[in-house]
Amino acid sequence: MANATSPWFGGGSDLATWIIAISILISTILSIFAFLGVAQGFQLRIWKAQIESKLRILENYRDEVRDEVRKRLEKLGARNVEEVLNTALDYFVISPVSIEPTDIIKRLERVLRTEEERLEALVTRSLGSKVDDVVVKNSVTLLAIANALNILYKYIRHILLTGIKTRNALLVAQLWMLLPFYMRIAKAYYDASKVIARGVPIGDAAGPLAAYKLMKMLPRIEGPVEITKDTIYSVHEYENRRVIVVKAKGPGSTVGRPGEAVEKIVETLSPSSIASIITIDAALKMEGEPTGSIAEGTGVAMGDPGPEKIRIERIAVRHKIPLYAIAIKMGLEEAITAIKKEIVVGVEKAVEHAKRLIVEETRPGDTIIVVGVGNTLGVAQ
């Protein structure tokens, strides 16, 4: 040992002394910077740069989807394409007043239906009446995706600029931390646009696909009949029971109006003969759960904002009809991008489960309503 008396203080080589001196200097400067808030400023700049790079990706997603819709509409001979795009991309929906809850569901339903009808009318007017309904539906869905990406982009940009303007590091930090989650959603929407443009069924089509399989599997007595806008039903026979299968009218991109359809069917038929209502829908899985696994439950399996679901719940309560639900599990991205093989396998399992439920929970002579809930893009009847 070169310096046996004091190896740590004063006795080291020149190199060691320099290293200590530089370390102390750096920590002193950093401490002063921290007190003056300079360090936070540096951190803010790093977060800003990273958020801006993600914003550029987001802007790119939005512009690509916008161009895709523009090309599609121009190819179909649409008029005033730019005007349609500008209106649809900035279209907004105002939620009804919630501090007065009376008839809020009816008001929400009116607002949502007006939005749906307005966007469809916008596309139909631009394309002309000769265009196929499937084309209109898919174009409206693509416009809705462009709208979602535009709103997400604007929202992130707004939070970033507000954070920088007010030098609110916490606001920027929060945005930076949530950004991976927002980017996941944006990527899923971007991927969904490509799939929808081609007419490939998405994961959310699991419910309508299950309804289609039941329709093809069971002997048909009547239908398919369009009972309400974009929603059809057909009547089948299974183990001496009448099975009424309801789904959105495909293969265009629409969820239909399953709640209104079930309400009409129950009111038209003798309500006492309805033994149960079974809803089959795609459901968000928990992380770790396998895609395409199924689960049975009670209630109405439906991910709508409320108006359709409540119609089924109310009619079931009025006539004491049991409500059964079958969920086909998938992730958020899987629900809005091309349907996976695991989900198709899950659909087969859900159909078999629904058949078993019918036999176990109802008696011969009963009528059962089975609803395939979801977007029926790429699935006919």
Add this chain to the structure above:
Amino acid sequence: MNLDLYTLYMLSMVILSIAMVAYMILATLGSRGKREPEKKVITVLRCSKCGYTRTRDFKEGDYVGKVVDEVCPKCGINLVIDAIYEESITGLNQVLRNKRKRERTRKRQVARNGSS
């Protein structure tokens, strides 16, 4: 240079710090380079009479329930689209697909060179 125990300790700390920074940079670059597996959409055709099934690549205009022009080799009736799904191309399929892609690119380049 006369290196005592303390200097050695300090040097090892500096080397360790540099190694840690290098590891972090490499780990970040490595995670960026990860690519998603290629995917393709498959259409399943089924004969509604005998149950014969076969698959092919998805074509625009396909939808579940559509009666297509292709006929069943056993019954001679038109096949119906029974399912459409997406699957990842992995393993041998990926290798073959990449090989086909490389061949196509090479042929295109040869054709371009020939025309110029």
